[in-house]
Amino acid sequence: MKNVTRRSALGMVVAAGGATFLAACGAQPQATSGNASESASGSASASASVSKSVRSDYSGVAVLEGYTSKPSDYQPATRTEPSKNAPVPVKPAVANENSVEGLYQSIAFFGAAMEYYMRTGKTEPLRESALDNSELKSILEPEKGTLGDGMQQGKIWMQDPSVTITMLSAQPERDGDAYNWDIRLTTDTGEFIASKDRVEEASSDDDRKTEVERTLHGVYENGAWKLTGMRTSSSSSSSASASASDS
Template sequence: MSPAASTSSSSPASSESAKSYKGEAKLEKYDTSAGTYEPGTSEHPPRNVPKPIKPANMNENSVAGLYSTVAFYAASFQYFVTTGDRQYLDQVKVDEEEDLSEDDEAAQYIAGGVAWFESPKIVITLTTDQPTKSGSGYTWPSTFVFDYGKNIHYAQGQTVPMPSTGTEKPQKGYMTGKYTGGVWEVTIMIYDLSDNS
């Protein structure tokens, strides 16, 4: 192998390790063909909710692949709590211990048009440039916001203030990622449930 070939073959790894992913894990592409998004009101649930598009590199065994999985997970979770439809969330492998049963129950009401949040926002912010290798996987310090909005609206016309859970403010924790079976398995671990006031 020539020195030039050796240099070029090592460049992707070095550029990968030098890239900063710090900040909000944002999905780059959504399907907006349904029309302009309208937040929920007391009269109707959110309309034309943008559909997350799975990144091409999401299943790569790389930090970029892990980042894309985290971004798609955040977008898919937001779509799930907005529409009650978990088809995108089901495309992300999560730790079997992660319990979404409460969310699934609420999703049945949302999907059925019985109740809805105005405009929920799910944000995962990575607080370091890169994750840390931890055993056979990675750990990525993060903060999490699960803001369901100010009100819950019901089809019968009732509006109820959304109780504060503390999760509408950034909660400290970390994402874990383990590459297994050709995909990333991710888990949210929150260790700061204080009100951060």
């Protein structure tokens, strides 16, 4: 296992916009409705308008439609074994609608996909998320020997990680054809990060949690939302070291 501090590891999530937390050393929730293949496109999306929304105030923690964060069979990781039965987030059909609700659910699904990745090292939901591939590349294709590489191989895991996205305004702001929405991303690795031969305990809440604020830019095209803006540096914690050295 590469030598990496918990704070530098957490800083990596924020440094690349919440998408590269797992790029430093050598391991998320289930929707019960909706289907990623049920894209709201063609006449359906044409008839929708981003000015329409299910509610007027979306501020607060983003909640994925039909999502259950901790089913009864989910087992957080132990110091000797990775988590089991982590619920898989499913992208709801509404996330592909050209509406404020669609944009909101796209953001919520991204958060759920990030949490699933932190719990399992699996990238499939992230690949379905609205975040642009250019901003996901570092997590989808981690360098050999990095934390992300170890997570994806199942050699490193976190105790009970979580990702929370908080919407900081009631509605997004329009900017030409794009919509901007201020959010706060909070990540928590849990009580420890472990591999089969090493356990690194969290010494405090500050040691395990990181918060950053971002402005997500949403553009609706080809029947779906595309999100950018997670890479924007807006927190001192985003400058945390993303490198690791051999122990």
